[in-house]
Amino acid sequence: MRKKIWMAAVLTAVSVAAVGCQKYEKVEVPAGLEAAEAMQKNPADEASGESQAETSTAGISVKEVETTRETAPVMENRDEKVYVNAANVNVRKEPQPGAEIVTRLNSGAELHRTGYSDFWSKVEYQGQTCYMASRYLTTEKPEVSETVTASAAASSSQVGLNGDWKYADFSKINSGKAVMYRAEGENRKGKVVCVNAGHGTKGGSSVKTQCHPDGTPKVTGGTTGAGATSAVAVSSGMTFADGTPEAEVTLAMAKVLKDKLLARGFDVLMIRETDDVQLDNIARTVIANNMADCHIALHWDSTSSDKGVFYMSVPGVESYRAMEPVASHWQEHHALGDSLLAGLKGVGAKVFSNGKMEMDLTQTSFSTVPSIDIELGDKASGHSAAALDNLGNGLADGVEQFFS
Ligand SMILES: [Zn+2]
Known part of the structure; x- marks a missing residue:
């Protein structure tokens, strides 16, 4: 909530500043330094931890934000390797609070730094010049990334697509990494749940991947029509009635579910933890096939x-249910879907029709572990923190039921 207020203040400042159209080429050193100091004491939203959000509204006036925007960061040249030392640190297009966020990086991410000032560092990210808050970068490689969640202590490690895995060759976008969280409580179950926040792959809708491993056409419509043999690698998702992108809500939901599953002793493989992971639906599926017990x-x-x-069920089309790996796994997919649905009903979630809709999905067509696409509502559904928390309880109950 506080963070929202802060963002509103930044946006106001930006629109005021835009009238004069002064960019940061203009140097106003004294005022700029003051503002930069204020920013350091009250780190805007450069890392989205709770504590930063708490302090971010304090002490920065609109004028100060405006001044920072107009002040050229004087940078020393650097040519060095740096590492991110916090979770969810913003990578921005411009050295300005409120500038477009290219991605968010987690502790341990490695970058090449070409410029440095007390507040901003100039870095290379996937071939583009970007800017990050200097205080979240360090030249010393951090120890193995250990993430302490609200509910459980868990160790984490990155998981990429291994080209030797079955079906990996069908993936077109796979430079991104998923993150494996290992539960460490005494209630450890030794089961890995792949939590896949739908959508969120920049450029994913302009690349196509094969629908079925055997090259046959899709048997139902969906984002891509029936009869097609290739479909968008990752679609961009819908926008809620209130203007929120679906990808933002699926990510928030994934984080809630992760914490609940870890607390219950499940290991969690998070496909996406920022607004962009370069993993298409096939890469996500193949990683889950090899690293998780369900998806x-x-x-x-x-x-x-x-x-x-409701969940997307496996179409009752004979040829589809006879195609591998669907033939060997479609009943497991339905068992997982039914368990999740039961968990959601248990927390009072409204269920659409009989709770399932037949859909020929890339995910299903390549899954060799129990795998489901669960639709948690639609554009008109509420997605407040309380609503997501409730859905998270239902999903976690469903997972427990599935493995019991
Ligand atoms: Zn979706």
């Missing part, structure tokens, strides 16, 4: 009737 993709549907939750 749950989180989505909201594109209708506007607040119709309730």
Whole structure:
């Protein structure tokens, strides 16, 4: 909530500043330094931890933010390797608070730094010049990334797509990394749940991947029509009635579910933890096939009737159910879907129709572990923190039921 207020202040400042159209070429050193100091004491939203959000509204006036924007950061040239030392640190297009965020990086991410000032560092990210807050970068490689979640202590490690894995060759976008969290409580179950926040792959809708491993056409419509043999690698998702992108809500949901599963002793493989992971639907599926015991993709549907939750079931088309790996696994997919649905019903979630809709999905077509696309509502559904928390309890109950 506080963070929202802060963002509103930044946006106001930016629009005021835009009238004069002064960019940061203009140097106003004294005022700028003051503002930079203020920013350091009250680190805007450069890392999205709770504590930063708490302090971010204090002490920075609109004028100070405006001044910072107009002040050229005087940078020393650097040519060095640096590491991110905090979670969810913003990588921005310009050295300005409120500038477009290219991605967010987690502790341990490695970058090449070409410029340094007390507040901003100039870095190379995937071939583009970007800017990050200097205080979240260090030249010393951090120890193995250890993430302490609200509910459980868990150790984490990155997982990429291994080209030797079955079906890996069908993936077109796979430079990104998923993150494995190992539960460390005494209630450890030794089961890995892949939590896949739907969408969130920049450029994913302009690349196509094969629908089925055997090259046959899709048997139902969806984002891509029936009869097609290739489909968008990752679609961009819908936008909620209140203007929130689906990808933002699926990510928030994934984080809630991760904490709940870790607390219950499950290991969690997070496919996406920022607004962009370069992993297409096939890469996500193949990683889950090899590293997880089940795969749950989180989505909201594109209708506007607040119709309730349901899962995408395996189409009752003979040829599809006879195709591998669908033939060997479709019943497990349904068992997982039914368990999740039961968990969601248990927390009072509204259920659409009989709770399932037949859909020929890339995910299903390549899954060799129990795998489901669960639609947690649609454009008109509420997605407040309380709503996501409740859905998270239902999903976690469903996972427990599935493995019991
Ligand atoms: Zn979706």
